[in-house]
Amino acid sequence: MSLSHSLPKKLIVLFLVFYFVVGVYAHFYIINQEEVYLLYSWDLYTKVPPRIQTEFTILIHEFEGKRLENPIIFERARGVLYSSLTEYRHSTYNKTNIQNIVRLLAPSIMHDKTKEIERLRMELEKTFLSHPVVYEVVEITFNPIERWKNGRFININSLGIFTSQVF
Amino acid sequence: MIKHITQNQKNYLTRFEFILQGIARPISKSFPFQNISKIMRENYAFEKARTIVPFFYYFMVIVALYRILDLSNIVNEGQRIFAPRWPIFWADYLHYLTVIDIVHVFFILATLTGAFFYRHRAGRFIVFLGILEYHALRNSFGVTYHNWDIWVWIALLFIFLPDAWGSAHKSPRKRKRFLLVFWGAQAFVLLMYSMSGMWKIIAAAGQYLNGEASAVSFDAFSLHISTQLNILPETMTSMLGPLIINYPLLGWLPLIAIIYLQSFSFFIAFRPSLHSIWALGLILFHVGAYLTIGAEFFQHIPFLLFLFLDSPFRDPRASWRQTIADLPIFGWILGYLPKRNITNAV
Numbered sequence: 001m002s003l004s005h006s007l008p009k010k011l012i013v014l015f016l017v018f019y020f021v022v023g024v025y026a027h028f029y030i031i032n033q034e035e036v037y038l039l040y041s042w043d044l045y046t047k048v049p050p051r052i053q054t055e056f057t058i059l060i061h062e063f064e065g066k067r068l069e070n071p072i073i074f075e076r077a078r079g080v081l082y083s084s085l086t087e088y089r090h091s092t093y094n095k096t097n098i099q100n101i102v103r104l105l106a107p108s109i110m111h112d113k114t115k116e117i118e119r120l121r122m123e124l125e126k127t128f129l130s131h132p133v134v135y136e137v138v139e140i141t142f143n144p145i146e147r148w149k150n151g152r153f154i155n156i157n158s159l160g161i162f163t164s165q166v167f
Numbered sequence: 168m169i170k171h172i173t174q175n176q177k178n179y180l181t182r183f184e185f186i187l188q189g190i191a192r193p194i195s196k197s198f199p200f201q202n203i204s205k206i207m208r209e210n211y212a213f214e215k216a217r218t219i220v221p222f223f224y225y226f227m228v229i230v231a232l233y234r235i236l237d238l239s240n241i242v243n244e245g246q247r248i249f250a251p252r253w254p255i256f257w258a259d260y261l262h263y264l265t266v267i268d269i270v271h272v273f274f275i276l277a278t279l280t281g282a283f284f285y286r287h288r289a290g291r292f293i294v295f296l297g298i299l300e301y302h303a304l305r306n307s308f309g310v311t312y313h314n315w316d317i318w319v320w321i322a323l324l325f326i327f328l329p330d331a332w333g334s335a336h337k338s339p340r341k342r343k344r345f346l347l348v349f350w351g352a353q354a355f356v357l358l359m360y361s362m363s364g365m366w367k368i369i370a371a372a373g374q375y376l377n378g379e380a381s382a383v384s385f386d387a388f389s390l391h392i393s394t395q396l397n398i399l400p401e402t403m404t405s406m407l408g409p410l411i412i413n414y415p416l417l418g419w420l421p422l423i424a425i426i427y428l429q430s431f432s433f434f435i436a437f438r439p440s441l442h443s444i445w446a447l448g449l450i451l452f453h454v455g456a457y458l459t460i461g462a463e464f465f466q467h468i469p470f471l472l473f474l475f476l477d478s479p480f481r482d483p484r485a486s487w488r489q490t491i492a493d494l495p496i497f498g499w500i501l502g503y504l505p506k507r508n509i510t511n512a513v
Contacts, residue, residue, distance in 0.1 A: 012351035016354055037253065045391060049380070051380050075398060144394040145390065148397055
């Protein structure tokens, strides 16, 4: 039997082609939507991040009635927001989720979508800001290298200040 | 039509055909299975592959046991955001904590079954179910983790290994099929890397043409690292990241090397002499990615070790000259150089 014409070989080639084609499809057509489970484009760290970046995030102004001298960006607020490492780990385990929520919340505030703001705020506060916190949703512009070295931002655009409900 | 073309057009066509041949030759030489079919005739390749496969099932037991350590995270994640993926459709009918228990216990039992009964297709199928259920549970919390994808797919591929374990069942046909499935697993792992490399090349071209920072920019890696470190939890530290941010040139060549390694990975499936070197390169890439941007994909490393480090298809008699000649781009360039010299001399 010639190996070059065997059925297993054709099946393996078909499998590889199928995975590749669906992966490419997923890259172009399933952006920000549900992924095709178990199939992936492997589009990881593809683009070099720009030298000037803009993103939405939250600044913590007040924690349990205590006003902070300098507002702290959420990613650096561990010592303030979480009393234990377990609690902190739980929040960072959900890190991608918080970014996703803020990415939806900020445009909702900009477009004044009251119901959507309420829903997203509840989701955000229930999971990540369960203590009484005054926080600000902001749009920050920065050079990533400067931000990492000196914590400097080029611009901070305030979108709204909120006080978290205690759930 | 051809009768009416001018001498200039003829020259142009000749040059065009020459260029086409230059591109087509390395591709046609590496066309699927031309080399693989040849090396699959060797008995030692089969014996080696047959020895390697059980390690996948043995190691899976350790993996399943270590997954229990992750239980607290999954429990904390909570029922609130639990959205079961299709492989655990039955989770809708049970309590959340019961689902977690069932999946983890089944995963451990399935891998133990695999360790003892990997020679039987049913045993390998149970392992596949075990890892599939675990993978589905792990991905049922809103965010998709692709770290374990490779385990599911390789477990699936290995189900199709033929019964060629006992000495009475080692017909040439079964041996070839066994090696074919093994090669399929290798090719699949390499395909993942090539896909990742392909997007990087496309993105680099697009960003370069748009005048943006791209993969060829000297500060490209430091931009990657600083962007990632800005969003990483403060408990995570990057050992090499600060060094590259402060000295961006140090990161330029490694980034180009990563893109080269990833992009040509699938090609390496047809170049057994490079299997072990490529595996080493990709392992170093994973270690480097963790030490710089904190990207952890260590789940891929066992496959690079099992499948490639002592690849059954690698000819132990292959010289280092052969290995260099097989290198993508460099090998092709070296292959053409002597021919050009001879042509010039004539």
